[in-house]
Amino acid sequence: MNSWIENLINIEPYVPGEQPGDGVIKLNANENPYPPSEKVGRVIREFDYRKLNKYPDSNGTKLKEKLAVYYGLKTSNVSVGNGSDEVLAFIFLACFCSEKPLLFPEITYSFYPVWADLFNKNFEEVPLNPDFSINPDVYYKDNGGIIIPNPNAPTGIGQREGLLRDIIEHNQNQIVIIDEAYSDFGEYSAVGLLKDYDNIIIVKTYSKSRGLAGQRIGVSLSSEKITEKIEAVKNSFNSYTMDSLTLEVAAASIDDEEYFRNCINKIKKTRENTIKHMRKLGFTVMESQANFVFASHDVIGAEDIFLKLKERGIYVRYFNKPKLSNWLRITVGTDDEMGILLRELETICL
Amino acid sequence: MNSWIENLINIEPYVPGEQPGDGVIKLNANENPYPPSEKVGRVIREFDYRKLNKYPDSNGTKLKEKLAVYYGLKTSNVSVGNGSDEVLAFIFLACFCSEKPLLFPEITYSFYPVWADLFNKNFEEVPLNPDFSINPDVYYKDNGGIIIPNPNAPTGIGQREGLLRDIIEHNQNQIVIIDEAYSDFGEYSAVGLLKDYDNIIIVKTYSKSRGLAGQRIGVSLSSEKITEKIEAVKNSFNSYTMDSLTLEVAAASIDDEEYFRNCINKIKKTRENTIKHMRKLGFTVMESQANFVFASHDVIGAEDIFLKLKERGIYVRYFNKPKLSNWLRITVGTDDEMGILLRELETICL
Structure with a gap:
């Protein structure tokens, strides 16, 4: 009896950063402290809700065209989805049909x-x-595909082009994903490599650098052959993954390059100030190419700091995992938020 | 060389109804001819875009609470997603881990x-x-799960509770999905059966009866045990499948029951008039419990009619498949749209 229960899946889901209510300082999900462009606000305010009775453009053609121009590619190189998590899920289904193991770093985005x-x-x-x-050496062995997050999370460390080329050159029979969730906060993007290699995929998200975590927008860039397969999976999963409003919001965000650059520059400046101050408080802090810092205190345990900050209404990310258990990942907020964080860290650490 | 190409998926995607530009009468995707509630319009106009920098509520708790009240269930019986297509995809992953075959009708939603x-x-x-x-007899054999769309598409035929109970009683060791994409246009919903059976799942979409195809909202209702597994799959695929605005839009739609009922009643009335007129023009038309009619002309071929209507700017759905090749599925539009359709059918058929 009840043998249907035996046919249910057995799986351990990904756990995102906590979503506490208002009135706290939220530095635990690498969200942008600044709102999206005012052009996004206008698109939403002026959106004609009466057209929502019709399906969106299943192909997202206008958005893809805009992205193609932005990245100097063809529309047939662009795929879009309901956040880069969905895009990555489609890529897993579309591109890794080998029995050989995928390779990715032991410390990285824990959704892989x-x-x-x-x-x-x-x-x-x-x-x-x-x-x-x-x-790079550990990616030379036989495999079914590779994922390199660049910059990596939660470390924030960015790799230069030479290292990526080295890994790609050693893997011309595999697909190599470069997950650039945080690359807008760094100094390098691998988009230029698409000219040289047709076995790579660059993945982007609008949740971090474009301040649109709440709207769910992800992008992948790849050769036509690969893009076609990602689209085939998308069309075998859900014909319309991006709603009509989201398609317009994404386009509006691209249209405001100046605002985008300003926000990123502010975050970078705040990041460098935060790193400098945290080091003075006895933290080892990695150089970061992302919108977060990865830090370990030389005396006080990471979990201890994490809990004490939480008591004080400041949420940072603590991973209770081997090799990470003495580290904190702290999102770069506004200067005001980081000022409060640093004052609290002072009382905890000094 | 290039063996990465061998690791790409080989799959035949679902093909949705064509999305022609403006200026045509679109009766090919079972969209609602009426806009969503004005309350939806207000929520969008008044939405504070500045909060989009933060992730949505991953669990969609407020929306689930509202849906639980609406359907007389607990929040732990409700799952929500980016359209019912996404919800169904998650259910396929969560609930059908047997080697035995799933059973569903030979003529039905071609996404299954x-x-x-x-x-x-x-x-x-x-x-x-x-x-x-x-x-029902063909569902008595050994299987790994069952999908019954009720009403079925593209036929529009609705089954009564007795038949569903019969199938469920014969399959107490399997999960039975009842896909109610169109049930709001009929006379019966199986939601009441959730009291009696913990192995069933009811799936709903906001794309048809609530006029929100463009916003992507789907719902599933099931026992706690099953709901937990659907949520586990969702959280293993994409932590945030519904964006912040969509969560509010769905809630606003539920809040306007009167408008919802009015639209449905108008569509039902138009449907009955359309069926009556089409029969006068020599069509065999099935009794419909949905927002479309399924019709075959006694003399003129369905493909012929489909192409002639398209030339005249009227899009209906034609399936070039065995057993369906002489039938058309025509969405019920406004009275004006159906008036134009009927006049054109007159010139084609008489």
Whole structure:
């Protein structure tokens, strides 16, 4: 009896950063402290809700055209989705049909092993260097595909083009994903490599640098052959993954390059100030190419600091995992928010 | 060389109804001819875009609470997603982990076999009765799960509770999905059966009866045990499938029951008039419990009519498939749109 229960899936989901209510300082989900462009506000205010009775453009053509111009590619190189998590899930289904294991860093975005489990893909978490940087040598072995997040999370460390080319050159028979969720906050993007390699995929999100976490917008850039397969999976999963309003919001965000650059520059400046101050308080802090800092105190335990900050209404991210248990990932907020954080850290650490 | 191409997926996607530009009469995607509630318009106009920098509520708690009240269930019985297509895709992953075949009607929503292929689930398309109604006997055999769309598409035929109970009673070891995409236009919903059976799932969409195809909102209702697994899959795929605005739009739509009922009543009235007139023009038209009619002309071929209507700027749905090749599925539009359709059908058929 009740044997239907045996046919239910057995899986351990990804756990996102806590979503506390208002009145706290939220530095635990790498959200942008600044709102999206005012052009986004206008598009929403002026949107004609009466047309919502019709389906959106399933292909998202206008948005793809705009993205193609922005990145100097063709529309047939662009795929869009309901956040980069959805885009990555489609790529797992579309591109990794080998029995050989996927390779990705042992310390990285913890959603990668979850997708692999969900879609029954073999994988191997390969080691980082002791300083948390990526070691290209461990990606030379036989594999079914590679994911390199650049900059990596939660470390914030960005790799230069030479290292990426090295890994790609050693893997011309595999697909290499470069997950650029945070690259807008760094100094390098691998988009230019699409000219040289047709086996790579660049993934972007609008949740971080464009301040649109609440709207769910993700992008992938790849050769036509690969893009076609990502689209085939999308069209085999949900014909309309992006709603009519989201398609317009994404386009409006692209149209305000100046605002986008200003926000990023402010965040970078705040990041460098935060790193400098935290080091004075006895933290080891990695150089960051992202909108967060990765830090470990030389005396006080990370979990202890995490709990004390939470008591004081400041949420940062603590991962209770091997090799990460003495580290905190702290999103870069506004100057005011980081001022409050630093004052609280002072009372906790000094 | 280039063996990465061999690792790409091989799949035949679902093809939705064409999306022609403006200036045509679009009766090919079962969209609602009426806009969503004015309350939806207000929520969008007054939405504070500045909060989009933060992630949405991953769990959609407020919306689930509202839906639970609406359907007389607990919040733990409700799952929500980015359209019912996404919800159904999650259910395929969450609930059908048996090697035995899924069963669903040979003539039905053509996305079911696409999800089965995408996720490597065995399936068998079982026959309908010659009059296109569902034959419960063919669901008595050993299987890995069952999908009954009620009313079915593209036939529009609705089954009564007795038949559903019969199928469920014969399948207490399997999960039975009742896809109620169109049930708001009929006389019966199976939601009441959730009291008696913990192995069933009811799926709803806001794309048809609530005029929100452009916003992507889907709902599933099931026992706690099943709902938990659907949520586990959702959280293993994309932490935030519904954006902040969509969560508010869905809630606003629920809040306007009167408008919702009025639209449905108008569509039902137009449907009955359309059926009556089409029969006078020599069509065999099925009794419909949906927002479309399923019709075959006694003399003129369906493809011929489809193409002639398209030339005249009227899009209906034609399926070039065995057993369907002489039938058209025509969405019920406004009285004005159906008046134009009927006049054109007159010139084509008389």
